Amino acid sequence: MSKETVIEVSGLCNRFGRNSVHENLDLELYRGEILGVVGGSGTGKSVLLRSIVGLIRPKEGEVRLFGRNLLALPVAERSKLEQRLGVLFQGGALFSSLTVRENVALPLIEHAKLARRDAEELAEVKLALAGLAPHAGDLYPASLSGGMVKRAALARALALDPDVLFLDEPTAGLDPIGAADFDQLLLTLRNALGLTVFMVTHDLDSLWTACDRIAVLSQKRVLVADTPENVADYDDNWIQNYFNGPRGRAAYRAVQGN
Amino acid sequence: MEAAEPNIRREKTRTVLSGQWTLAHHRLLKQLLVRETPPEGGVVLGEISALDTAGATQLANWLGIERLERVLVEEEGLQPERKALLQTLLKALKREAPPKVESVSPVIEFLTLLGQQTEQLARHFWQLSGFVGLVLQSMFAILLRPSRWRVTALVNQIHQTGLNAVPIVALLTFLVGAVVAFLGATVLGEFGAEIYTVNLVAYSFLREFGVLLAAILLAGRTASAFTAQIGSMKANEELDALRTLGLNPVELLVIPRVLALLITLPLLTFVAVMSGLTGGALVALVSLDIPLGQYLGILADVPLKHYLVGLVKAPIFAFVVAVIGCMEGFRVSGSAESVGRHTTSSVVQSIFMVILLDAIAALFFMEMGW
Incomplete structure (x- = not known):
């Protein structure tokens, strides 16, 4: 399989005041793969995601999306490039003044220039794909449960059928059945649309089921980025505790059983 | 491609x-x-x-x-x-299609809306009086037990709502004082009675403008802050966290704020009156040629009761502004948008209530001949 690089992070440094989060971080994301990003609390997983999508300007280093530096582009081109990205934020980040359906329809109306009726019809399909009940489209985000917020946010991230999908702890707060459905949905979409996925997660089941590669953030850089099996065998104390602790082993056995 | x-x-x-x-x-x-x-x-x-x-x-x-x-x-x-x-x-x-919403005639829709709004308004006043009762009850319960006084929170609130508000209150009332003096000079000048401009400024500020302007500024500045502070805590489930820890949010958050305003608004009223009179004095000196000594002489002849009539309203306004600000904070539900909506509502309500009460008080004092 030829590896086409979609995202290339090189020499990334992020510092907040005196606190340094990333030093010389390198990472590559290839087309069509699902990359799981793991790391202890405070290792800057979300910060890495935010620097890749251009929300944080790194102190040093460069992030190239489809071979181009997002932060150096003129506004119009940057917007065009951003439309190829879909982001699912940790807290959902749904617009609280819009209904769930309008949340999903917004990018379709603004960017794909669809008529409102078409956009809402398509939004309804995306909501169904994400596994939301039919009446949920009319609700406002404030009245959704945590799991429903996740699904609605996923539907919005998928609205424009993006090339690259960024997920920040997508299965946190979902029940195990919902989380398993989510993994399957992710795999289906990836296979059918050639989606590239960057997923920050702590869900060991997700890591084993869905991810092609896992990148471990530790010591302010990517310690290792490889297939789940190779990462689990990597000789590092934290990684061994993570993957071969009781929960890690249980998740691995579950995948082997299938 | x-x-x-x-x-x-x-x-x-x-x-x-x-x-x-x-x-x-x-x-x-x-x-x-x-x-x-x-x-x-x-x-x-x-x-x-x-x-x-x-x-x-x-x-x-x-x-x-x-x-x-x-x-x-x-x-x-x-x-x-x-x-x-x-x-x-x-x-x-293949999931079932979302149920279609049945269309209703506009008349029915209007009547439904009217009914809902009326019921909401009634419920709102019911809630407000309930909240006032709750605050008064907890206030008296705490007053008897000095160990439950939250002095630090109180002082902090006084600092934020009182001391920090002094510059804006002083500046605004100074300007209004000057404007009233100009107005007096224009109208009274036609009768050759410019000298009564001093009385106009003095009476209006002592009785009405001092306390009214201070209260309105407090409603805009502090009621909104109370709603936003308590509201974002509510949206973030912090109030629920307090309750599960066995703490009383009213005692912890509302009482210090209400007490702080009860203390600061009379003080701010004093600042407002002084600053308004200064504004009037400046205009009198510059454009009416009334020397400061004469200005003060006329002021000294104004009976004290006019100042007291103004000042007695301050604690009432303070209580209303604080209670509305805090209650709107408690009414916030879930989202950040709701915080914004209730903040707006708290400012509108508290200014409305302050002006309404002031009008009632003016009527009352006039009938009493005070």
């Missing part, structure tokens, strides 16, 4: 779909699918060069869900991942 437009080609026994069935071609696809009737014979999907969920949805709507299902079973040239996408989509589409 070539942008092959979506196309439908009819052959003898079958219909071949090709091109890119994607979001980018949404409009073209829509036109195409309106023109073409769904075919009777076999359908070939294998030549479609790109397919995303938007295109797949249009395909499913055109062919119909059951038809597409049959096509998927028969079709052999279709890539397995496309098949999976279409099957996932079909599964999603």
Whole structure:
């Protein structure tokens, strides 16, 4: 399989005041793969995601999306490039003044220039794909449960059928059945649309089921980025505790059983 | 990447779909699918060069869900991942359609709205009086037990709502004082009674403007802050956290704020009166040639009761502003948008209540001859 690089992070440094989060971080994301990003609390997983999508300007280093530096582009081109990205934020980040359906329809109306009726019809399909009940489209985000917020946010991230999908702890707060459905949905979409996925997660089941590669953030850089099996065998104390602790082993056995 | 437009080609026994069935071609696809009737014979999907969920949805709507299902079973040239996408989509589409909302006549709708609003208003006043009762009850309960006084919180609130508000209150009332003096000079000058400008400024500020302006500024500056502070805590479930820790949010958050305003508004009223009189004095000195000594002499003849009539309203206004600000904070539900809505509502309500009470008080004092 030829590896086409979609995202290339090189020499990334992020510092907040005196606190340094990333030093010389390198990472590559290839087309069509699902990359799981793991790391202890405070290792800057979300910060890495935010620097890749251009929300944080790194102190040093460069992030190239489809071979181009997002932060150096003129506004119009940057917007065009951003439309190829879909982001699912940790807290959902749904617009609280819009209904769930309008949340999903917004990018379709603004960017794909669809008529409102078409956009809402398509939004309804995306909501169904994400596994939301039919009446949920009319609700406002404030009245959704945590799991429903996740699904609605996923539907919005998928609205424009993006090339690259960024997920920040997508299965946190979902029940195990919902989380398993989510993994399957992710795999289906990836296979059918050639989606590239960057997923920050702590869900060991997700890591084993869905991810092609896992990148471990530790010591302010990517310690290792490889297939789940190779990462689990990597000789590092934290990684061994993570993957071969009781929960890690249980998740691995579950995948082997299938 | 070539942008092959979506196309439908009819052959003898079958219909071949090709091109890119994607979001980018949404409009073209829509036109195409309106023109073409769904075919009777076999359908070939294998030549479609790109397919995303938007295109797949249009395909499913055109062919119909059951038809597409049959096509998927028969079709052999279709890539397995496309098949999976279409099957996932079909599964999603097969859920029951969202229930249609029945249309209601505008008259009924208007009456419903009117009824809802009226009920809401009544409920709101009911809540407000309940909240006032709750605050008074907890206040008296705490007053008797000095160990439960929260002096630090109280001092902090006094600092924020009182001391920090002094510059803006002083500046604003100074300007209004000057404006009133100009007004007096213009109107009274026609009767050759410029000297009564001093009385005009003195009476208006001592009785009304001092306390009214201070209270309105406090309503805008502090009631909104109270609502936003307590409201964002409510939205963040912090109030629930307090309750589960066995702490009383009213005692912890509301009482210090109410007490702080009860203390600061009389003080701010004093600042406002002094600053208004200074503004008047400046105008009197500069444009009416009334020397400061004479100005002060006239002020000294104004009976004290006018100042007291103004000052006695301060604690009432303070209580109303603080209670409305805090209550709106408690009424916030969930979202950040709700915090904004209730903040606006608290400012509008507290200014409305302050002016309403002031009007009632003016009527009362006039009837009493005070």
